[in-house]
Amino acid sequence: MYNILLVDDDREYIDTIKLAIVTPGYRIVTEYNPIEALSRFTRESYDLVVTDYKMENIDGLRLIKTMKEIRPTVKIIMLTGYQAEDIEHIALNLKVDFFLSKEKSLEMINHYVLRILRDESSRKEETLFCSEAEGITADSKGYDVYKGERHIELTKKEFEVLLHFLRHKNRAFSRDEIIAELWTTEIEEIDPRVIDVHIRRIREKLQISSLVSIRGVGYKWNE
Template sequence: MKRILFVDDDDFYRDVFADLLLNEGYAVDAVKSAAEGIVLFKKSPYDLVLSDLKMDTIDGSQLLTIIRKYDQRTRIVILTGSDDEQDELRCLDLFANEYLKKSTPINILLKRIEIAMSSDTIVPVKNLYSRAENIEIENKNKRITKNGESIVLTQKEFDLLTFFLSNKNRLLTREEILQSVWRADVGFFDTRTVDTYVKKLRAKLQISSIASIRGAGYEWLE
């Protein structure tokens, strides 16, 4: 089941639209502030984040920016009552997958969200580094070097390394890794797959920065 994080400070609208999403078969966590949404997102990844734009303290565009720092592939849809073109341009510049007006007919909104859910998110990202292991990932051409020498990894090994380096010093559960790297439904996937790939990474790169957290998962310590 696809998971949606819905952030909107309008209690009535949030409750009504969350019910519509539930009726469409999505699992929905609905919260009234970006701060609450960030807490939930850090605990477990979502297939899509749906956010209002105009909110107190942290608005939708700021939430978008924060989430992109944690996961560059999460689909993000801004749902707003704003008619300001600059708002729309700013969100699109920040790589929102969709920018939708709340006045759009419900059936169109739901279809746009469905399409965004299945789309790929392409976000230009800076190179990733590990100074402790002297590793660099050149994201543009997917080139990995260690101590200045090129290293060849499989696509999933590359994705796993990228995920670790994007989330340094953060505990990552096996379930979270499966959902983020494999985009897998944990209920139908063996979490031991993560252990196997971590072992491969450690061996191929001869690294010690990936710490096993007993009973929890892994953490890249740096």
């Protein structure tokens, strides 16, 4: 499921865009007021924001700047009827993915949306492991963990234990199996109780209930 936020004070235009990009697996939300859009963005997670430049209250550039400060990785498409190069230059400096004229056809706009989310899907498949139930995203390349929009600090080994369970949801592992998978047992002598310590710290830091104890076995991620 990908979440898309469309922002434009031109209701007719943005509603038309919404109809053009409706695709299975996409949740599309429209906001006609950029301030309300920003408020929603702080409460909910979005993979892509499509916004107009010229709007009342705050313009699209200010909106994008604030959203990027909240979530730097969010993808952005800016649609505008003002093709001035100085606006485009600022947008690109804000790491807008595409700066498009509103004169483009709905088919082309939809093409850009699909391209961004297709690229994002490939990236996620390679590096990101998620739990929708817990609102957790773990980046295997950057060793970053987010609970919603909040970055959680884990040690390297805590991260590896978490990632192991996110990769193998609903499968029970004994302590010895976890050690064999994540430690170099040929050169390390690991007390199985160290797994309990890592699990406890992960639960405390992430405030999760999905990582459960299985009496007589070990642990499992229920989802």
